[in-house]
Amino acid sequence: DAKTTQPPSMDCAEGRAANLPCNHSTISGNEYVYWYRQIHSQGPQYIIHGLKNNETNEMASLIITEDRKSSTLILPHATLRDTAVYYCIVRGTGGGNKLTFGTGTQLKVEL
Amino acid sequence: EAGVTQFPSHSVIEKGQTVTLRCDPISGHDNLYWYRRVMGKEIKFLLHFVKESKQDESGMPNNRFLAERTGGTYSTLKVQPAELEDSGVYFCASSKKMAWEETQYFGPGTRLLVL
Numbered sequence: 001d002a003k004t005t006q007p008p009s010m011d012c013a014e015g016r017a018a019n020l021p022c023n024h025s026t027i028s029g030n031e032y033v034y035w036y037r038q039i040h041s042q043g044p045q046y047i048i049h050g051l052k053n054n055e056t057n058e059m060a061s062l063i064i065t066e067d068r069k070s071s072t073l074i075l076p077h078a079t080l081r082d083t084a085v086y087y088c089i090v091r092g093t094g095g096g097n098k099l100t101f102g103t104g105t106q107l108k109v110e111l
Numbered sequence: 112e113a114g115v116t117q118f119p120s121h122s123v124i125e126k127g128q129t130v131t132l133r134c135d136p137i138s139g140h141d142n143l144y145w146y147r148r149v150m151g152k153e154i155k156f157l158l159h160f161v162k163e164s165k166q167d168e169s170g171m172p173n174n175r176f177l178a179e180r181t182g183g184t185y186s187t188l189k190v191q192p193a194e195l196e197d198s199g200v201y202f203c204a205s206s207k208k209m210a211w212e213e214t215q216y217f218g219p220g221t222r223l224l225v226l
Contacts, residue, residue, distance in 0.1 A: 034214075043115070043202050043217035044154065097142065097206075098156035098167065099215060 004088045009106040012082075018075040020105050022088030025069040031092030033064060034099070035073045037084040044087065044101075047073065078109045113137070115218035117203050123224045129191040132221045136185070136205030142166075143186050144206075144215060145178060149199035160186060193225045 005023040012018040024033065035047040048055055048062045050071070055062045061074040075082055085104040116135045124130050136143045145157040157176070158168040162183035171178070175194070180186040190197055200222050204215040 038154075043204075043219045046214050046216060049214065097159050097213070097215075098144065098170070099146075099154075099204075100156070101146075101154040103153060 004090055004102055006086070006088050006102065006105045008103065009108070011108050011110060012075075012078045014079055014109055014111055015077055018078040018082065018107055018109065020073040020075075020086050020088075020107065021070065022073070023070045024088070024090045027068050027090050028092060031090050033062065033068075033071050034089040034091055035060070035062065036087045036089065036099070036101075037082075038087070038104075039081075039084040047086075078107075080109050080111070083107060083109045115203055115205050115216055117201075117218040117221050119221060120219065121222045121224075123226065124193055125226050126195055127192045129189065130193055130223060132188045132190075132201050132223070134186045134188070134203030134218060136203070137207075137216060140205035140207050140216075141183070142206040142208070142213070142215075143180060144204040145186070145188055146170075146202040146204065146217075147199050148202070149196065152199075154202065157188075190223075193223075195225050198223055198225045 032049050032051050034049040036044040038044045048060050050062045050064055064071045085106050087101050087104040089099050118133045122130050141162050143160040146154050148154045156170040159166045160180045163180050177189045200220045202217050202220045204217045206213040206215045
């Protein structure tokens with residue numbers, strides 16, 4: 001699976017959009033981009049995933065660049081409960097079914 | 112629908128003792144995964160079951176760890192004998208299909224402390 005690079009930490013004001021970037025410049029054509037988050041003392045929580053097209057669900061939006069070398073997770077109206085570590089994971093057939101977690105981005109949402 | 116459950120939530124044992132962790136996947140999910148995070152490190156994959164069969168156990172650290180999934184429902188992860196470096200949080204996840212793009216859903220984890 002391709003390696004990902006994320007900033008170690010970000011801050012966001014409550015009610016504002018949180019935009020979390022991820023670089024995956026070595027991604028191959030059949031690899032998906034997944035986002036999970038881990039709120040303190042809980043298990044990782046699935047957020048969203050995509051292959052080429054932008055995706056949106058009730059939690060977030062995922063914007064993938066045309067060359068697929070980077071993506072952005074958008075939380076449109078961040079709340080204090082969105083404070084967590086966010087993991088961008090690239091996953092394809094080469095790595096089997098396992099998820100390879102990096103260090104992620106610690107998002108802190110403040111009043 | 113109930114999510115992935117894990118038992119116990121916390122366990123404190125002494126070095127050399129045995130501990131068994133249990134995971135109940137989401138009903139109908141054939142795929143079950145074990146991961147762990149040891150102190151200060153990233154979450155690491157341990158192994159993957161498809162029903163009762165071990166599909167991938169490449170992440171198991173050594174032969175002190177034994178995972179089973181008899182009957183293809185719940186799974187146990189036994190650590191025997193436990194060492195100090197086994198302390199950490201052990202997560203279980205499940206997914207419905209045998210497909211690499213299938214979403215995995217995680218349990219709350221078992222926090223293991225070996226003294």
